[in-house]
Amino acid sequence: xxxxxxxxxxRLDLTLLWRNRTALFTVIxxxxxxxxxxxxxKGQKSAGVDSALYVGTGYLTYFLVFxxxxxxxxxxxxxxxxxxxxxxxxxxxxEAELLGGSALTAGALYLIQAVLLLVLMGATLGGRVPAxxxxxxxxxxxxxPVFALLAFALSGVTPSADMAQLTVxxxxxxxxxxxxxxxxxxxxxxxxxxxxxxxxxxPLVEITREAYFGDGSPGSxxxxxxxxxxxxxxxxxxARRWFRWEPRHA
Amino acid sequence: MNQAIQVEGLRQRYGDFEAxxxxxxxxxxxxxxxxxxxxxAGKTTTMEALEGFRPVHAGEVRVxxxxxxxxxxxxxxxxxxxxxxxxxxxxxxxxETVRHWRGLVGAPRExxxxxxxxxxKADVRTRQLSGGQKRRLDLALALLGRPRVLFLDExxxxxxxxxxxxxxxxxxxxxxDGTTVLLTTHYLEEAERLADRLAIMHRGRIELSxxxxxVVAGHGDRITFRVPDRVPVAxxxxxxxxxxxxxxxxxxxxxxxxxxxxxxxxxxLLRWAEERSLELxxxxxxxxxxxxxxxxxxxxxxx
Numbered sequence: 001x002x003x004x005x006x007x008x009x010x011r012l013d014l015t016l017l018w019r020n021r022t023a024l025f026t027v028i029x030x031x032x033x034x035x036x037x038x039x040x041x042k043g044q045k046s047a048g049v050d051s052a053l054y055v056g057t058g059y060l061t062y063f064l065v066f067x068x069x070x071x072x073x074x075x076x077x078x079x080x081x082x083x084x085x086x087x088x089x090x091x092x093x094x095e096a097e098l099l100g101g102s103a104l105t106a107g108a109l110y111l112i113q114a115v116l117l118l119v120l121m122g123a124t125l126g127g128r129v130p131a132x133x134x135x136x137x138x139x140x141x142x143x144x145p146v147f148a149l150l151a152f153a154l155s156g157v158t159p160s161a162d163m164a165q166l167t168v169x170x171x172x173x174x175x176x177x178x179x180x181x182x183x184x185x186x187x188x189x190x191x192x193x194x195x196x197x198x199x200x201x202x203p204l205v206e207i208t209r210e211a212y213f214g215d216g217s218p219g220s221x222x223x224x225x226x227x228x229x230x231x232x233x234x235x236x237x238x239a240r241r242w243f244r245w246e247p248r249h250a
Numbered sequence: 251m252n253q254a255i256q257v258e259g260l261r262q263r264y265g266d267f268e269a270x271x272x273x274x275x276x277x278x279x280x281x282x283x284x285x286x287x288x289x290x291a292g293k294t295t296t297m298e299a300l301e302g303f304r305p306v307h308a309g310e311v312r313v314x315x316x317x318x319x320x321x322x323x324x325x326x327x328x329x330x331x332x333x334x335x336x337x338x339x340x341x342x343x344x345x346e347t348v349r350h351w352r353g354l355v356g357a358p359r360e361x362x363x364x365x366x367x368x369x370x371k372a373d374v375r376t377r378q379l380s381g382g383q384k385r386r387l388d389l390a391l392a393l394l395g396r397p398r399v400l401f402l403d404e405x406x407x408x409x410x411x412x413x414x415x416x417x418x419x420x421x422x423x424x425x426x427d428g429t430t431v432l433l434t435t436h437y438l439e440e441a442e443r444l445a446d447r448l449a450i451m452h453r454g455r456i457e458l459s460x461x462x463x464x465v466v467a468g469h470g471d472r473i474t475f476r477v478p479d480r481v482p483v484a485x486x487x488x489x490x491x492x493x494x495x496x497x498x499x500x501x502x503x504x505x506x507x508x509x510x511x512x513x514x515x516x517x518x519l520l521r522w523a524e525e526r527s528l529e530l531x532x533x534x535x536x537x538x539x540x541x542x543x544x545x546x547x548x549x550x551x552x553x
Binding site: 005008011012015016019020079082083084086087089090091092093094 | 301303322323326327331333335336337338339340341342346350351353354355395
């Protein structure tokens with residue numbers, strides 16, 4: 001991979017994103033709407049901390065779902081079906097550069113949002129400086145390639161850009177509810193709670209939340225990373241199996 | 251002459267379907283080679299194998315001495331590829347599209363929009379272009395990187411006659427400057443005008459190849475006329491041993507003879523008509539055209 005080629009893809013992606021209202025809403029509008037919720041739950045308590053900070057630390061990785069996952073499913077399904085992906089592939093860029101460049105764009109957009117969120121939490125919601133900054137960053141950074149791989153795989157089985165609005169929903173809701181983004185799963189039966197820890201976002205939410213509040217341990221991190229490694233492998237295999245460069249009818 | 255493109259025993263499958271069933275040809279540097287054939291003959295599949303879109307199923311292909319799929323990183327910058335169906339980003343203007351693509355090539359040509367006659371469309375979004383204009387933008391992008399080998403998959407489809415002629419001139423100039431071109435087309439006139447050599451494909455195989463003169467040779471000359479109303483088809487004469495083939499055109503029976511040399515059979519025909527005081531409407535005598543050969547091949551194998 002060449003950096004110049006990756007940056008070419010990033011420039012193209014940003015130009016096209018700026019002209020596409022639906023994509024802009026997914027990448028900028030949805031995170032803003034979700035961020036607004038933080039101010040309505042401020043002062044309540046969740047799992048012993050201020051709800052705004054509990055939910056905010058959930059968002060730190062949940063925003064992967066908007067900017068990386070949903071965005072990339074949209075981009076690659078639409079480009080495959082309108083044959084622009086085929087055109088891009090006919091040029092000098094390698095397949096890895098085309099996939100990697102778009103993942104880089106999406107990942108950068110996500111990181112900007114996550115950092116802004118951290119600043120917002122610290123400045124206006126009574127948040128703190130993250131207790132374990134390296135671990136927090138690790139949780140955020142690791143999420144980018146894996147949610148990109150899941151997006152590549154899902155785009156391959158999504159027939160059209162319109163359908164992409166629907167096919168992303170199961171994972172979007174499963175992660176929102178099951179990964180403990182908005183509220184703790186304390187009330188759920190033990191079996192459900194245990195199963196929910198195996199959702200792709202759950203280990204990342206655990207890692208970043210523990211890293212933020214400083215209540216993580218090597219053991220809890222290792223367990224979460226183990227589950228996440230499983231998703232990295234699954235994502236890679238699924239992307240290799242299902243991702244398509246050419247339209248489904250061809 | 252150095253070979254820019256070498257294909258030896260190429261086979262390409264999609265699942266159980268064999269799209270290309272063992273073809274061989276070579277294209278010399280600075281030569282224009284045309285692949286003709288009906289839809290589904292395997293032309294595009296052959297092009298895509300040479301462009302490095304997927305590994306070949308069997309056989310050997312080389313472009314500029316490289317294996318197109320494995321070596322595409324080194325090869326692609328030297329190729330110009332005009333696909334049959336590739337999309338444009340609908341929200342970009344023509345100029346923006348070219349500007350983005352320019353960033354991908356080392357020493358881009360600056361004149362591609364002028365060359366393809368799109369300069370006055372520079373600020374139009376690509377979604378508003380007509381089919382022919384999109385083809386011209388396609389060509390403009392393919393030429394940006396000053397390619398050594400140019401792949402043109404049905405380059406003039408959707409163009410009006412004027413744009414088609416202008417495109418032919420561009421291609422002829424490129425070939426004169428030493429660019430190697432592999433062309434597929436539905437327009438036989440296009441192949442006759444441009445191709446140094448050509449191959450006619452049918453169901454994944456090359457049925458005929460050579461220069462236009464070589465391909466047409468051996469397919470005989472043609473004598474045709476409308477059968478007069480009062481002559482039963484069974485009473486039409488044989489001409490130099492050839493029997494009439496009857497086709498119906500505009501509700502009238504048309505007799506066609508395939509002969510070698512027209513003088514003798516034509517004399518026999520005219521004498522036959524004279525004796526019966528018949529007027530032969532639409533009488534034509536001419537050499538076989540590429541179209542005749544193409545239709546015979548598409549009908550089910552060359553003779």
